[in-house]
Amino acid sequence: MKYLLTLLFVAFVSNAQIKKEQLDLMPWPQNINLKEGIFPLTKNFKVNITGNPNPRIFVGTTNFLRRLDGRTGLFLTQGFITKVNESPVAELQINCAQNGKIGLYEDESYQLDIQPNKIMINATTDLGALHALETLLQMLQNNSTSYYFPSATVTDLPRFTWRGVMIDVARHFQPVDVIKRNLDAMAAVKMNVFHWHLTDDQGWRIQVKKHPKLTSLASDGFFYTQEEIKSVVKYADERGILVVPEIDVPGHASAILTAYPEIGSKMIPFSNGTSEKNMQSTALASYGIERNAGIFNPTLDPSNPKTYQLLSEIFDEVCPLFPGAYFHIGGDENEGKDWDSNPKIQEFKKKNKLVTNHDLQTYFTMQLIPMLKKHGKQLMGWEEIMTKDMSKNAIIHSWKGPNEGVPVGQSLANAAKNGYKTVLSNGYYIDLVQGVDKHYLNDPIPKGSNLTVEEKARILGGEATMWSELVTPLTLDSRIWPRTAAIAERLWSNQDVVDLNSLHKRMKTISFRLEELGITHLRNKDVILRNISNNQGIKALEDFSNVCEPLKIYKRNAGGTEYQMYSPFTLFADACTPDAFDAFDFDTAVDRYLKNKNPENQLLVSSFLKKWIATNNDLVHLSLNAPLVHPILPLSKSLSDLSQQLLLVMENKQSLNVSLLHDLLEQCNSKDHADVELAVYTSLKKLIGA
């Protein structure tokens, strides 16, 4: 009896009533109510499905079981789930009233009820049930020896219907397995739109059987076959994700024009004629796959019927591969330079009473609408397509913001006011490697918005954009995750869920759990550092990378020519990530120390400083046999130098030399080394009182 009491007491302590703040759910559900008691997980745990779901729930539930088993090592006895009502007495009962349709406005809500003996998921559609399974996986808790779910009820549904990620596979091709693992990660944070940027100046990435030149001449051999496209679409469907393809026209056309120069706008006058003759006799310009980053001139000729014929034939093949109702035609960043210099096009404008190049582009875009409508597709384009004559059926993808000299949210609001459905990407440009806070607080409909209810309803949601100038399959995941989980929460959860401390705490767990889906953001960092270290051990590099971040916005590749598309992305900057791991903790330590300079708080700060001094010594040692370490040394030395001085001052071994400290601090603000910056600069500045 005494033994039993002890056991009960242990169980009580270790399974003590959990609080909401302890749960690492993301996106945070609309309603969650924790109750007393737990559901203990054992190897006999089984799932049963009832109702009329789409078969994707069988794939999803089987995957759920494998993930749960992989985490816990319980050897769950249930293998594959293949049909309704296979295990009527199972502890987890999932009921889906109807077959979920992939697309906007579908019911994705769910109810999850965890009781000490049973768990119930009720959802209108299997899409909601899949979301519930992700929530349940996030609810998993453990004590020292076992796993359990806390008793709770969750009722949940998304705030926005479009919760997307765009991946640019043109700048750097991303193989099918890379796309699939990212679809898994998207589903894990309840995102439901994958926007596939398939073409750009740097490559044409989708097979078109009628026009094999597109891939044989303009892909370097890196493209998806139609069967691969289908397999990705199927994989996405099984995870409740809509795939929206993008064929970017009329600009960003270097690749398509490499294959079909005859539909380009560029005119090359003969050099050996009179000027009058030049006006009439032009030769075909030739184009090449672009190797740099930037905005380029190659543009389709909107006055040439062959342009429309080719696009129509491409759409005829591409559209049926994507069962969804939306097709993105790009339309961005066409500066029309080749239009301006082409007399034939100028004449066409006059003839059709098109005053500006915007008018001409609208003319062009309007021709595409029926080509897509024929396949049941609605046209979507970047915000440049929004002109006064553009069809109101088009969906406007808002991307410009302060970087482009436009106020935050302006084009999104304008689109909604003008009667367009619209999706927000400005503020979600994850390729700019900025910290997560900014993305997280970027609300598609900020509080105090003066839009009407109808206008607000036109704002479908948002989309994180992963442009790939500076990422390869090795680093892509680390640029998307874990920050995109915060964007997913912004688009799913209540507008009032904005606590940054909570976000940072939960992101650590979410980031860790993404590994089980194959996401490589953590593991590939070490791979890059091992190469840089020349296999001499990575601890010093890892410690230093935890206070460094890659240069942000467009600073790493100013002018777009430092890196070609085939340049090495195996450098220190590629191993570093936004939200450097130690920066947040150091900042917290500095704040505490500045509030109260007691020995404990001083130790918190000084242990960082001592680590950085040791790291610098280790890096110098490493560099004796590792050329790739050298570019990092100046910045590491700056941090070490400042740390040494700060330690002396903090430990009262030296009086404060303000000017010396400021000099050393400014050396820590350098952006000249290894394409990274010190993420602890601001905290150091605070510490010095500068």
Next chain:
Amino acid sequence: MKYLLTLLFVAFVSNAQIKKEQLDLMPWPQNINLKEGIFPLTKNFKVNITGNPNPRIFVGTTNFLRRLDGRTGLFLTQGFITKVNESPVAELQINCAQNGKIGLYEDESYQLDIQPNKIMINATTDLGALHALETLLQMLQNNSTSYYFPSATVTDLPRFTWRGVMIDVARHFQPVDVIKRNLDAMAAVKMNVFHWHLTDDQGWRIQVKKHPKLTSLASDGFFYTQEEIKSVVKYADERGILVVPEIDVPGHASAILTAYPEIGSKMIPFSNGTSEKNMQSTALASYGIERNAGIFNPTLDPSNPKTYQLLSEIFDEVCPLFPGAYFHIGGDENEGKDWDSNPKIQEFKKKNKLVTNHDLQTYFTMQLIPMLKKHGKQLMGWEEIMTKDMSKNAIIHSWKGPNEGVPVGQSLANAAKNGYKTVLSNGYYIDLVQGVDKHYLNDPIPKGSNLTVEEKARILGGEATMWSELVTPLTLDSRIWPRTAAIAERLWSNQDVVDLNSLHKRMKTISFRLEELGITHLRNKDVILRNISNNQGIKALEDFSNVCEPLKIYKRNAGGTEYQMYSPFTLFADACTPDAFDAFDFDTAVDRYLKNKNPENQLLVSSFLKKWIATNNDLVHLSLNAPLVHPILPLSKSLSDLSQQLLLVMENKQSLNVSLLHDLLEQCNSKDHADVELAVYTSLKKLIGA
């Protein structure tokens, strides 16, 4: 002048004449001659190709440039190589006399000549040139700030023409990207045959359009489409690798019989009849996909014409996908139990004068030869197919050895003596997770072999076999690599290259370099440990995993039923590998200490012991919030307990208690915990003098 002298001196020191022993080449070339001087690598380094090569050399050379650039971060200016003689003045000139044909006996030789200003590769075929590029990548050296190749001449060719890896994708499916990265790794160590074990009891993994039931009923949705098969074959071809498919018949047939039970051998007598009636009236047995490991009864019925019709139709679709000249039909482990109990089959044997089941299997196999010959394919099978009536055109795959009660090398020698071409896999069973030494020293034609020259010539080479009962895509690479690099050397290099110290030293570098090809053996170990640690930090787990190895041979899954195919392979044993990292170093330390117990040598040993004591404490701490750590604790405690006693004795703080030490030692010999064993047990035993 003084400055210049210093510079020259530095250069002299750091680029000091390198010695052969410093090179980490694998497989070791037949002839290598180092000369004075170096070829310094700069960003302007370019390659040019001349001669009449197969276009695969362009893919190979472009990949070579990307790998070189990724390692060095030099930003090489040359992007894609697409045709002959693109850069006539390039520093690296590659000349291939002729188009290499994928298959046996092709000329794979090469000459590599590195001079201070230029590098020349001469090869009869592009296949030899690809090997030369791998050697060149392995020759890369660095000083503290730059990269270079040492001047040298290499002339090289393989000892055996069949240097293979088999991957079983039936027990655990391995997606296309997993296969492709392993093909890259194979090519990096000059292997040239990929044997694809596509079917077994646990799944049918290849699409057959005429018989969709094979995959819809017997694959759990995990199979390759024909287009995926083609893409793998093309990828292999570009890397000089022949693909040999295997459809395993007539045994290992649970999956095929799940789809087509009507061609199975099992007879189910009606239960409600007289015994005479039972003999005649039988019902169709039903089969299911096997979830366990082992040898199972389901076997095709060799007396049923439908069996041959189905196989013929399967071959008609499968053969054209593989341009190579060889087709593996398995033929192993058929115990014929269902044949014995089926009167119809017994009658068939009598009628056809087939005395034994071996005779019956030979009859069966002989029917397949013309079906394959029709497609230009030669039949290959596991050694069980070698019976007196088997065609001499069949290739015999030797796999049995001491584990099966057969002397080493016996079936291989017998096959060669009987006039068959033959390939050795016994001794190369890498799935048994044994140490590398044994595989490395396993010579297909050992010195002192009494085979004639003709008989020896029939021994084509060898093949590492990666059976997949206990591996998933997460762990596969760590079971194949780096040990298979040693097998590659055995099959390529001179028979006299057998130095184990050299092997271990070079393997460290080879293992590290495999990461650049995407091989995940290092990175995924950390992923598994992070999950086990419940994201609390992996150092203690990593340290302990460096002295643990997964249970060997068939001990981890005795009886084949502890693990189902869908069990979790995310356990500590899955993170551990053969050749535990610290075991070799500890053994060396013990040997030195036993030879001379000076303080320095004592420190070497005691630092290990202290680490293990600390590790155990850390693991105990970790386990408070990580259930998956618990199974490891007893073994960690045993090692810690013994280490504590040994330290006391070594430091003369306690007199030797032999009996206590022996007790503690034997606890370190346990195989009862977490499916691992301590790899330092033998060294500890030596240390104690037991």
